[in-house]
Amino acid sequence: xxxxxxxxxxxxxxxxxxxxxxxxxxxxxxxxxxxxxxxxxxxxxxxxxxxxxxxxxxxxxxxxxxxxxxxxxxxxxxxxxxxxxxxxxxxxxxxxxxxxxxxxxxxxxxxxxxxxxxxxxxxxxxxxxxxxxxxxxxxxxxxxxxxxxxxxxxxxxxxxxxxxxxxxxxxxxxxxxxxxxxxxxxxxxxxxxxxxxxxxxxxxxxxxxxxxxxxxxxxxxxxxxxxxxxxxxxxxxxxxxxxxxxxxxxxxxxxxxxxxxxxxxxxxxxxxxxxxxxxxxxxxxxxxxxxxxxxxxxxxxxxxxxxxxxxxxxxxxxxxxxxxxxxxxxxxxxxxxxxxxxxxxxx
Amino acid sequence: xxxxxxxxxxxxxxxxxxxxxxxxxxxxxxxxxxxxxxxxxxxxxxxxxxxxxxxxxxxxxxxxxxxxxxxxxxxxxxxxxxxxxxxxxxxxxxxxxxxxxxxxxxxxxxxxxxxxxxxxxxxxxxxxxxxxxxxxxxxxxxxxxxxxxxxxxxxxxxxxxxxxxxxxxxxxxxxxxxxxxxxxxxxxxxxxxxxxxxxxxxxxxxxxxxxxxxxxxxxxxxxxxxxxxxxxxxxxxxxxxxxxxxxxxxxxxxxxxxxxxxxxxxxxxxxxxxxxxxxxxxx
Amino acid sequence: xxxxxxxxxxxxxxxxxxxxxxxxxxxxxxxxxxxxxxxxxxxxxxxxxxxxxxxxxxxxxxxxxxxxxxxxxxxxxxxxxxxxxxxxxxxxxxxxxxxxxxxxxxxxxxxxxxxxxxxxxxxxxxxxxxxxxxxxxxxxxxxxxxxxxxxxxxxxxxxxxxxxxxxxxxxxxxxxxxxxxxxxxxxxxxxxxxxxxxxxxxxxxxxxxxxxxxxxxxxxxxxxxxxxxxxxxxxxxxxxxxxxxxxxxxxxxxxxxxxxxxxxxxxxxxxxxxx
Ligand SMILES: Nc1ncnc2c1ncn2[C@@H]1O[C@H](COP(=O)(O)OP(=O)(O)O)[C@@H](O)[C@H]1O
Ligand SMILES: [Mg+2]
Numbered sequence: 001x002x003x004x005x006x007x008x009x010x011x012x013x014x015x016x017x018x019x020x021x022x023x024x025x026x027x028x029x030x031x032x033x034x035x036x037x038x039x040x041x042x043x044x045x046x047x048x049x050x051x052x053x054x055x056x057x058x059x060x061x062x063x064x065x066x067x068x069x070x071x072x073x074x075x076x077x078x079x080x081x082x083x084x085x086x087x088x089x090x091x092x093x094x095x096x097x098x099x100x101x102x103x104x105x106x107x108x109x110x111x112x113x114x115x116x117x118x119x120x121x122x123x124x125x126x127x128x129x130x131x132x133x134x135x136x137x138x139x140x141x142x143x144x145x146x147x148x149x150x151x152x153x154x155x156x157x158x159x160x161x162x163x164x165x166x167x168x169x170x171x172x173x174x175x176x177x178x179x180x181x182x183x184x185x186x187x188x189x190x191x192x193x194x195x196x197x198x199x200x201x202x203x204x205x206x207x208x209x210x211x212x213x214x215x216x217x218x219x220x221x222x223x224x225x226x227x228x229x230x231x232x233x234x235x236x237x238x239x240x241x242x243x244x245x246x247x248x249x250x251x252x253x254x255x256x257x258x259x260x261x262x263x264x265x266x267x268x269x270x271x272x273x274x275x276x277x278x279x280x281x282x283x284x285x286x287x288x289x290x291x292x293x294x295x296x297x298x299x300x301x302x303x304x305x306x307x308x309x310x311x312x313x314x315x316x317x318x319x320x321x322x323x324x325x326x327x328x329x330x331x332x333x334x335x336x337x338x339x340x341x342x343x344x345x346x347x
Numbered sequence: 348x349x350x351x352x353x354x355x356x357x358x359x360x361x362x363x364x365x366x367x368x369x370x371x372x373x374x375x376x377x378x379x380x381x382x383x384x385x386x387x388x389x390x391x392x393x394x395x396x397x398x399x400x401x402x403x404x405x406x407x408x409x410x411x412x413x414x415x416x417x418x419x420x421x422x423x424x425x426x427x428x429x430x431x432x433x434x435x436x437x438x439x440x441x442x443x444x445x446x447x448x449x450x451x452x453x454x455x456x457x458x459x460x461x462x463x464x465x466x467x468x469x470x471x472x473x474x475x476x477x478x479x480x481x482x483x484x485x486x487x488x489x490x491x492x493x494x495x496x497x498x499x500x501x502x503x504x505x506x507x508x509x510x511x512x513x514x515x516x517x518x519x520x521x522x523x524x525x526x527x528x529x530x531x532x533x534x535x536x537x538x539x540x541x542x543x544x545x546x547x548x549x550x551x552x553x554x555x556x557x558x559x560x561x562x563x564x565x566x567x568x569x570x571x572x573x574x575x576x577x578x579x580x581x582x583x584x585x586x587x588x589x590x591x592x593x594x595x596x597x598x599x600x601x602x603x604x605x606x607x608x609x610x611x612x613x614x615x616x617x618x619x620x621x622x623x624x625x626x627x628x629x630x
Numbered sequence: 631x632x633x634x635x636x637x638x639x640x641x642x643x644x645x646x647x648x649x650x651x652x653x654x655x656x657x658x659x660x661x662x663x664x665x666x667x668x669x670x671x672x673x674x675x676x677x678x679x680x681x682x683x684x685x686x687x688x689x690x691x692x693x694x695x696x697x698x699x700x701x702x703x704x705x706x707x708x709x710x711x712x713x714x715x716x717x718x719x720x721x722x723x724x725x726x727x728x729x730x731x732x733x734x735x736x737x738x739x740x741x742x743x744x745x746x747x748x749x750x751x752x753x754x755x756x757x758x759x760x761x762x763x764x765x766x767x768x769x770x771x772x773x774x775x776x777x778x779x780x781x782x783x784x785x786x787x788x789x790x791x792x793x794x795x796x797x798x799x800x801x802x803x804x805x806x807x808x809x810x811x812x813x814x815x816x817x818x819x820x821x822x823x824x825x826x827x828x829x830x831x832x833x834x835x836x837x838x839x840x841x842x843x844x845x846x847x848x849x850x851x852x853x854x855x856x857x858x859x860x861x862x863x864x865x866x867x868x869x870x871x872x873x874x875x876x877x878x879x880x881x882x883x884x885x886x887x888x889x890x891x892x893x894x895x896x897x898x899x900x901x902x903x904x905x
Binding site for chain 2: 653654664665667670674682683684724727732736743746750751755759760761762763779780782783790836843844845850868869877878885
Binding site for chain 1: 522525526528529530531532533534535536539543544547548550
């Protein structure tokens with residue numbers, strides 16, 4: 001039932017401001033792609049274009065390789081769950097879920113029966129005959145999800161559907177999405193500004209920044225092999241150590257670290273994730289530094305370190321360690337990356 | 348901490364007084380005085396004398412007046428709701444033309460019914476503007492002062508459809524766009540979005556405007572007086588004529604007519620309240 | 631008065647059935663519906679000669695308007711203005727107080743007050759006027775005051791309703807935020823509540839003004855000929871035949887001031903809404 005979705009150089013301008021610039025992105029059938037970006041980066045606009053609620057200024061949306069530009073949204077078979085639940089206030093919960101079947105011409109009874117199975121899927125059959133005004137936020141969002149799924153969509157678009165829920169509810173919803181994926185296997189585009197949500201739910205992540213796709217790849221690749229400094233930052237990477245690239249080896253205050261081949265020699269940044277560096281005794285690491293600050297994240301602690309470089313201004317580095325770091329501000333320590341191979345970017 | 352916006356109960360009751368008092372006094376005084384006068388107990392001159400003549404004397408014309416008024420009000424209300432809803436739907440869906448339609452229709456709101464009636468008279472009368480536009484056909488019907496109160500109904504439908512559109516727009520324009528987007532992604536076609544989303548969302552505001560329009564057109568004098576036929580007389584026209592009559596015996600009849608109008612209005616309001624309750628409990 | 635609309639979204643734009651030509655035709659029909667009745671008024675007001683089969687006047691003149699330049703009309707305009715402003719200046723604050731009271735009262739008395747505030751809508755104005763007429767005479771209330779009293783009662787449902795709906799969407803916590811940021815109760819009211827309720831107040835004032843400015847029946851029955859307002863002049867002109875020019879010019883004279891007021895009330899809000 002699920003289809004592939006492809007954006008082919010989609011651009012969209014509102015007046016003089018270009019909100020999307022030549023966005024190209026492919027989502028394979030039954031895959032879940034997370035579209036990650038700050039608010040205002042154009043994520044909702046891209047989804048609205050896919051759903052047929054908005055027109056692109058140029059470019060094409062392809063579903064199973066077919067151009068759907070000009071096809072009205074009611075005929076696209078693409079369901080969209082909005083940030084707000086947008087349940088119809090004049091219909092009960094079950095009639096909201098039955099809406100698409102009614103639109104397709106089914107009888108009220110058949111449509112309700114069909115709807116009940118989707119309400120069971122989201123564990124809400126108990127509130128089927130309530131009016132939507134009497135639901136909690138999490139319930140509303142689940143009904144919205146059931147309503148979209150009851151349409152039997154080829155593609156499911158989720159526009160930050162969980163961002164207004166508290167963290168426990170959000171985790172419940174994540175489990176629900178996983179259930180839905182194993183049971184119905186729809187093609188999903190999940191828009192979010194939360195990289196943890198993106199990593200937890202999606203097969204791959206596409207980073208959208210200022211209307212441009214910066215990188216699209218598997219979750220681990222985005223974290224450990226970011227294409228640019230911006231991707232590194234958006235995925236929560238705190239470190240970008242400037243240095244010099246000579247023959248696939250990065251020279252910096254952090255020492256000499258072999259990086260991916262194929263880059264031209266010259267200035268480059270070493271992006272090393274704060275989770276991928278270990279604090280060791282001063283002589284044992286590839287570099288040394290001095291602890292300048294400690295910041296607790298609860299179960300984890302961020303350790304800010306001034307690297308003692310051989311020359312030039314000293315660089316700072318952040319390391320995330322589980323539990324008590326066992327160091328105090330002012331202490332000299334050694335540092336060692338956990339992977340043998342580093343990752344460098346030039347911009 | 349109680350700020351002045353949510354006053355204490357006693358304080359709030361005091362605040363209500365300046366608005367509630369004049370309403371209660373004027374309403375009570377006029378209804379009681381009307382009832383007393385209709386029964387001959389509060390004559391303009393002379394001693395009070397109980398009599399039911401005003402009620403029983405000319406029942407037939409009173410009933411005919413009542414029926415004429417209910418007819419005018421019902422047709423006008425249905426037309427106003429239909430045109431008003433179309434106006435609102437058009438304004439919501441068409442970005443540029445809709446704004447023009449919205450502005451123009453809002454601009455008719457301040458026009459008093461007296462002027463509306465005069466305008467409809469110039470438009471629809473025999474050899475009026477419409478007649479001339481159509482080339483003065485012989486078959487042009489007697490809309491003004493003719494049977495069926497067509498010009499009166501046209502005036503009410505014209506003025507009140509703009510009012511209905513305004514009420515509907517005010518109550519749904521904020522939410523309807525997003526809900527139509529949601530409906531479209533759920534497979535609702537254009538017609539289905541209008542009938543299954545926009546219309547049900549507008550039902551409460553349509554019901555409320557229906558009551559207001561019905562009661563208003565039932566009790567409105569100017570258009571019925573300027574554009575209606577001599578007979579049958581709608582209730583307000585009959586009441587005002589009797590009220591102004593040199594024959595002081597007509598006063599009680601005027602009061603009886605006025606009270607019948609009030610009673611019909613009350614029945615209409617109760618009916619809609621009842622229907623809305625049923626409508627809500629059915630869901 | 632006029633809701634501020636969001637621009638129609640793409641799917642709303644396709645929500646009207648029928649293609650673009652149908653939508654255009656519907657739009658023209660609706661505009662025709664709104665504008666057509668006022669067209670003969672406008673034409674008559676500037677017509678010199680306009681005999682029967684002619685679709686347009688054969689000559690134009692301002693005789694209708696120049697016939698209006700009399701002390702009598704000026705006095706009537708002054709009466710209408712003072713009636714409009716008088717009713718508005720009384721009914722607006724009373725409506726505000728009523729709405730605030732409904733909000734502050736517990737459910738049952740609150741409903742009762744709300745019912746009373748809306749009750750005048752259920753009584754046709756002519757019935758109200760006729761019933762109270764004798765009583766006003768017996769109490770030696772002056773006709774002008776009587777008219778104002780009855781019209782204030784007629785206008786109160788509108789003003790109270792405007793403030794009711796504004797208060798319903800007005801969040802009490804705005805003022806609490808202001809207080810927590812160091813504003814005194816008076817400052818909080820001045821800088822937060824009044825600006826937020828200003829547009830509702832303007833709409834309420836406008837509606838109440840219209841009730842007084844355009845009234846015919848109360849002035850006719852209670853004023854008893856003593857109070858001559860513009861609608862009274864129009865009523866006698868319109869019921870007689872043969873002075874279409876005067877009727878039309880007088881009609882426009884009555885419509886224009888409220889329209890200017892309306893534009894003044896809504897345009898600034900719109901411009902702000904656009905920004
Ligand atoms: N209808 C519109 N008219 C004008 N600008 C718009 C419209 N919709 C979105 N934008 C602009 O497009 C940009 C991206 O919006 P959006 O796609 O909603 O971002 P996101 O969902 O990533 O937060 C924003 O700067 C927003 O102001
Ligand atoms: Mg968004």
